[in-house]
Amino acid sequence: MQTLEKPDLDNLLSDEAINNPFEFYTKLRNENPVYWNERWNGWIVTGYEPVIAGYRDAERLSSDRFSGPFGKEILASKSDYEQLIHFLSRFFVWKDAPFHRQMRLLVNQAFTPRSVEALRPRVRELVRDLAGSLRGRDSVDFMSEFAFTLPVIVIAEFLGIPPEARFDVRDWSNDLAGVVFTAGNAEDRLKIGEQAMVKLVDFFRPIVRDRMKNPKDDLLTRLCQIEDNGLKLNEEEVIANAVLMVFAGHETTMNLLASGMVAFDRFPDQWDRLRADPSMVKSATEEILRFDGPIKGLGRWAKEPFEFFGCDIAQGDRMLLMQHAANRDPAAFENADTFDIGRFPNRHAAFGQGIHTCLGAPLARLELHEALEYFATHFDRVEVLNNELKYAKTIVARTITGLNLRFV
Numbered sequence: 001m002q003t004l005e006k007p008d009l010d011n012l013l014s015d016e017a018i019n020n021p022f023e024f025y026t027k028l029r030n031e032n033p034v035y036w037n038e039r040w041n042g043w044i045v046t047g048y049e050p051v052i053a054g055y056r057d058a059e060r061l062s063s064d065r066f067s068g069p070f071g072k073e074i075l076a077s078k079s080d081y082e083q084l085i086h087f088l089s090r091f092f093v094w095k096d097a098p099f100h101r102q103m104r105l106l107v108n109q110a111f112t113p114r115s116v117e118a119l120r121p122r123v124r125e126l127v128r129d130l131a132g133s134l135r136g137r138d139s140v141d142f143m144s145e146f147a148f149t150l151p152v153i154v155i156a157e158f159l160g161i162p163p164e165a166r167f168d169v170r171d172w173s174n175d176l177a178g179v180v181f182t183a184g185n186a187e188d189r190l191k192i193g194e195q196a197m198v199k200l201v202d203f204f205r206p207i208v209r210d211r212m213k214n215p216k217d218d219l220l221t222r223l224c225q226i227e228d229n230g231l232k233l234n235e236e237e238v239i240a241n242a243v244l245m246v247f248a249g250h251e252t253t254m255n256l257l258a259s260g261m262v263a264f265d266r267f268p269d270q271w272d273r274l275r276a277d278p279s280m281v282k283s284a285t286e287e288i289l290r291f292d293g294p295i296k297g298l299g300r301w302a303k304e305p306f307e308f309f310g311c312d313i314a315q316g317d318r319m320l321l322m323q324h325a326a327n328r329d330p331a332a333f334e335n336a337d338t339f340d341i342g343r344f345p346n347r348h349a350a351f352g353q354g355i356h357t358c359l360g361a362p363l364a365r366l367e368l369h370e371a372l373e374y375f376a377t378h379f380d381r382v383e384v385l386n387n388e389l390k391y392a393k394t395i396v397a398r399t400i401t402g403l404n405l406r407f408v
């Protein structure tokens, strides 16, 4: 096994790794695109080709959080975290075949491109309402006034969560972030995660029971009704999926909106380009996803020993597939560090690849397209006011901690 004596490159939570991941992971990629990190005790994959190969290799690389090395911490104190384990272990994103395949087939039926497209008029209306008051003010807290609020309302309405409960649900879902994104002290985050899960389940269970008897036109009802060859989601699975959707549906999209604004501030010529031709919102969205996507990387573990890009992977080894780094790999993208909203082709890895490819990608794209179109047709300039941008201390998510903007 190759070991590098470069402790600065081993600390994935150092200030440099968190606040300037591009330079940090470029250094790592230059050492080796598949790099053994002693401190994290696993492989850090930063090259485009191996990241894509890793995502596509669901045969040998497992996503199962509860049967491999990732589950040890939580399962060590099983009785303290009963609800957390019960429902997280039903998140199909953390399952392998055949369970994942069955769940994904069912959920695909509820989350169709058509059901997402039907949200467009409402998303447009929400963008207009939220962005209408942004222009001309000295400073706008972009996260709380727009980036946080839009995706929360959209996913809550799509699911069928009553308006008065949507911000409670969001808060509980945020409390799960420590567990899902493995940020912070282990004991605290598991405790907070357990409490949050209890609240989410207490909230969703009566609504799900009601939808089973009294169907409505919402995603929760569709999750209750979907059937494939006699297979259906049971009550626990509907609740777990609802929690997964709330979680997956807002934090990522929020960060994508924020990264987009930061990128346009750094590359004002690209902002002018978008303003001159707002039909570029689609390719601009793909470029924001590539240039500074909301998920830096995700974990897998090896079900069997195998050779991977010249490295000997042992059974049980952990692997971190860093799509953030892959998306800046000069071997895959010309001028990889340049933000170019007309980039084509743009085969970025921001939504993952293979069997777990993001289910909500069409929804995230729709929200970005609508927001960017409004901004490009209503604002001459967008300026970042923060002297320095700070990001949350997590390996997985690219979460900006505050963003003050001026819209001119």
Ligand code: HEM
Binding pocket: 063, 092, 093, 094, 104, 155, 244, 245, 246, 248, 249, 250, 252, 253, 256, 293, 294, 295, 298, 350, 351, 352, 353, 355, 356, 357, 358, 359, 360, 361, 363, 364
């Ligand atoms: C910009 C926004 C988003 C990004 C960058 C993103 C990224 C990702 C990535 C990388 C994965 C793959 C996970 C893996 O391979 O382990 C994933 C899966 C998933 N995403 Fe997203 N996501 C976004 C928005 C959304 C939204 C809006 C939803 C809506 C509900 C959503 C729901 C899901 C679900 C349910 C999965 C699991 C799919 C499976 O395991 O088959 N995501 N997402």
